[in-house]
Amino acid sequence: MSYPMEDQAPADMMAPPPVANVGEARPFRIARNGGRPLRFSGAELGMAMSYTPEIPYWYEINLYRTSSGAFVLAIRLFHISDQKTDTVEAWEFDSLEDALWKIESYDPGADVDVALKQDLDRMTPADLAAEMLELKARIAGIRHHYRSLAGEFLGTLDAA
Amino acid sequence: MEHSVTISDELRRLVGELRGGEPRNPPAEAPQAETLVQPPDAGALVPSWRMLRLWRDGLRPLCFRGVPILEVHVLGCEEGGGVAQSAALYLREAGAAVFAATLLPPPGLPARPSYRADAVDNADTLERCIAACRPSACLLPACGGLQPVAADGPLQLFESQLTRLRAAVLNYVKI
Numbered sequence: 001m002s003y004p005m006e007d008q009a010p011a012d013m014m015a016p017p018p019v020a021n022v023g024e025a026r027p028f029r030i031a032r033n034g035g036r037p038l039r040f041s042g043a044e045l046g047m048a049m050s051y052t053p054e055i056p057y058w059y060e061i062n063l064y065r066t067s068s069g070a071f072v073l074a075i076r077l078f079h080i081s082d083q084k085t086d087t088v089e090a091w092e093f094d095s096l097e098d099a100l101w102k103i104e105s106y107d108p109g110a111d112v113d114v115a116l117k118q119d120l121d122r123m124t125p126a127d128l129a130a131e132m133l134e135l136k137a138r139i140a141g142i143r144h145h146y147r148s149l150a151g152e153f154l155g156t157l158d159a160a
Numbered sequence: 161m162e163h164s165v166t167i168s169d170e171l172r173r174l175v176g177e178l179r180g181g182e183p184r185n186p187p188a189e190a191p192q193a194e195t196l197v198q199p200p201d202a203g204a205l206v207p208s209w210r211m212l213r214l215w216r217d218g219l220r221p222l223c224f225r226g227v228p229i230l231e232v233h234v235l236g237c238e239e240g241g242g243v244a245q246s247a248a249l250y251l252r253e254a255g256a257a258v259f260a261a262t263l264l265p266p267p268g269l270p271a272r273p274s275y276r277a278d279a280v281d282n283a284d285t286l287e288r289c290i291a292a293c294r295p296s297a298c299l300l301p302a303c304g305g306l307q308p309v310a311a312d313g314p315l316q317l318f319e320s321q322l323t324r325l326r327a328a329v330l331n332y333v334k335i
Contacts, residue, residue: 045171049164054270063171096174104219147218148272155215155275156165157175158223 028064030074030090038074038090042066048153050145056080057142059108059149063099066092071099077111087111103154108146109139209253214260214277222260222277225253230328232321247293247325249280259286261293283330290326294319 025043032038042064051058057079064072074090089106093099116123116131123131207227214222231248247261260277278289 043170044168045174046167047165050272052270052272054268055272065170065174096178100220144217144274145272148274151215151217151219151275152273153165154220155213157167157171158213158221 025067028072030072031088032090033087038072038092040064040066040068040070040072040092042072045071046153046157048149048156050149055145057084057145059146061103061149061153070094071096073099073102075103075106077108084113100154100157103150106146106150108142112139112142207251212250214250214258215262215275216277217275222258222279224250224258226250226258230325232325245321247290247322249325249329256281259289261289263293286326286329290322294322 025041027041028039030038045063045065047063048061049058050060057077060074060076060078062074062076064074066072071093072090073093074088076089077087079086091099091102093102112135114135118127209225209227212224212226216222227250228248229251231246233246245261245263247259250258250260252258257280258277259280261274262276263274265271265273274293276289276293278285280286280289
């Protein structure tokens, strides 16, 4: 990557590189599953991301403050696979406390794809039991994954 | 692991303001179990109480004045990278105990770190806390339960250390 010379400041005067546009006021449009997009003008206050190369999905938690003083929380689930649909949930709150409470109370178990691998009418009881156990393990896995990220975000926030 | 957390200065300021007020949904207080851990006797060495903030999966940190009374740490290396785990029992100034555990999976394992901090008010609670932080409970489900814990690896070492910590707690702490 290169930059025009006139935009460059002397090395000792350069600010640290921007990180995820946190803090910059601008218009936002957050598309939500099953609802109208959430539009607002404001700034991103903080974010957390759980991307891990070995895991086929990751969560992002984004916290914004609107120009009117409200707080917007977005929780996004991204999949590496193009075959899976990413999900976005976003809410507006009057207080920061309510937004933090939502981070704690969000249940990612609802984000798990429950589609059966086989035709239900052709599945044996053993097949159904196996599907149930796998589903249970996937729900436990995604809950642990999200809660690990949420705890890290809230822990970092508490220490800030 | 390539996760990241970014906090703006504005959010730091807002959280500072929040701490100054009364939150609408305060985190649950650890129970004040009277029979849990005996406070130090009068005349005994006074613990060096300090403010502790323990990370918890999915929740805000558990904050209390206390002191660690039992700790186990495991730092190991195996093929693919290192692994670190710790578990500790804290005595709260208020007289209750807190069990905390950290599990940092080795690079290459499809799992995220796990942080736990739970109030311990009886032996059953302690058993549940220890069981929940065993690598076989909180790492392997994320791997589909297909990767066995190596018999001589650091995860197995942590399992055995947890068993020792459990025995120590049950022997020396009156619960």
